[in-house]
Amino acid sequence: MRGKLKIYLGYAAGVGKTFRMLEEAQAMRLKGADLVIGYFEPHGRKETIAKTEGMEIVPRRKIAYAGTQFEEMDTEAILRRKPAVAVVDEFAHTNVPGSERLKRWQDVDALLDAGIDVLTTLNVQHLESLNDQVWDVTGIRVRETVPDWVVDAADEVVFVDLTPRALRNRLERGVVYAPEKAQKAMENFFIESNLTALREMAMRHAAHELEDKLEAAPAGQAPAVETERIMICLTGRPSSAMLIRRARRVADYLQAGCLALHVARGPSMDEIAERHMSFARNLRIETHIVEGESVAQAIADFARKERVTQIFMGRSAPLPWWKRFRETTVQQVVRRARDMQITIVAERRR
């Protein structure tokens, strides 16, 4: 049987996710659970380190990359040890090149497959679908992301809260980072309005996860049927990633089906469009390619064939002035697919 995944969700470093996770791990251990620490990032925090007392730690694996030694979780060693429960800090971590798997969440997936229960920690800004929103609010482009479906598949998401004021106090007291780093952090990412916005996102996301689980197992009635189908029109435009994330998020909330279409002008597909298609597949969106002379007509035809209820598009690039009398692709689709809802996703800029 597959192991159970429990995620401690927070909104920033220092809110106490790891502490809370270890506290519960200790309680489980004292009740007799066969539990190991697979990976733990102490960050020099004394109170947190004290919480690991008496726990078995699976040593990390050393990997040399670009002339430096890196330490990663030794997934294979944990699999050999096969405990009942493994504690794995920092779910969104990206492994150093040369590791077995690209991402830690994939390591965790391997542990779960082997029937090991996993406790892990995650900050809300690492959720793929919130990437643009986090950037918009904080100005920071988070590079390490976890696809939403991975988090949706967790058996339990616990929200770990601390007020922004208390968090900033902890930073000031040097509990979270060394003093110099703390000072910098408080002037940048850890400003109060950023923290408040991230915290709200985390609360809403935790609530969303609960609602999803409640609806997946409705009391008495049959599970909800998919009523809407969202189709994303993919082009090679750079804003496509934003479009994909937004559509995925809306589809998740509306419990709608989600597919993506790329209209190729010829048999070969350009590399950027290929990358976007693969990004979409990573977010569990089924992708389709059709060939067509008229992009708008191909979109409208395909959408009708697939019984799409809503088309998601990015904005068309503005036409040069001498072509202004022509219609953009968006305008053409709007004209040809009058029986469907068409959403033009904002190109949010800072």
Added chain:
Amino acid sequence: MPKREDRRPDPGDLLRRVEAGERRESRGRLKVFLGYAPRVGKSLRMFDEGGRRKARGQDVVVVALQQPPGPEIQAVVDRLEIVPQADQGAIDLVAVFRRHPQVCLIDGLAQSNPPGSRNPQRWQDVRDLLDNGIAVITAINVQHIREQQDAVERITHKRASHSIPQAFLQEADEIEVVDAPPEALLEGAAPANMPDARQLSELRELALLLAADVIDRQLQEYLDEHGVTARWGAQERILVCLTPKSSAVEMLRSGYRNAQRFHGALLAAYVEQPELDAEDRARLEHHMALAREMGAEVHCLNGADFVSAILDFGREQRITQLFLGHSLSDVRAPFLRSPVDRLIDAADEFDVRIFPHRDA
């Protein structure tokens, strides 16, 4: 669905804000631990924080303790000073004022006081303490927030007899959510009246969304006070554009569903047009009535230009999705771009969703 007052600052609003600011200066700070059910651990978290503050040199006393305290709470409280409670567990305000600590720890914020007390409710005692410059740390469950009691009753079929107004929670300087999986609450001998696992999950969602709404408002106030233009908020805000010709029913239904699913806000607006004929006027009135029925905030906008009126309003209201009817794309004079095209081009802060035009 959470409703929000219009955000345009009016003079009365500004005055209230200045007064609130002044009151806050001299007022003690209020921190509330919010839980979704008994046994979630909020009292322990509260007393723990009291203990840590005492260790850091603050003058902390316990003035209200729920009886009987569990062993973990007892262990923390043993290291703290206690001002004994008066008859029937009420806070002994006279004794507390005489002692005048920096910080009071008060469990069971929603308790009522026995007849003849200075205040009928405990939260009013807390307000008096705050007004006298004493900081308060307290704890409450969502079923004791008055505005949430209907929702709680729908989930548990029970209604708590004591409650505090949500506005009091809104005034808190800090709210911390205490979250834990329902199984943890159901372990061992659960008290009678304990909701089942599913009900607990629903209460848990309610508490998280309540906290999110409270801090969203607080964030907005903070941004307003500091003159910061709001960015893309954490909450979805949907604006349905009403015109006489648009398929308002479909747009409003979809808007309602979207707002529900996202726990967001639904707004509807129309731009005043002087030359409407009687038939169009009637249709518009009907659409507006429908919008109100669905709980939308309905706004009438003035402005010579339809597109800029919608854009300005959308930005001011931090809209994330704008719903439009296809019919607007027909309003197209030769060589002029339709309102839909112009809105798509100009609206870079929100998604624009265009709805099919179906004749009613």
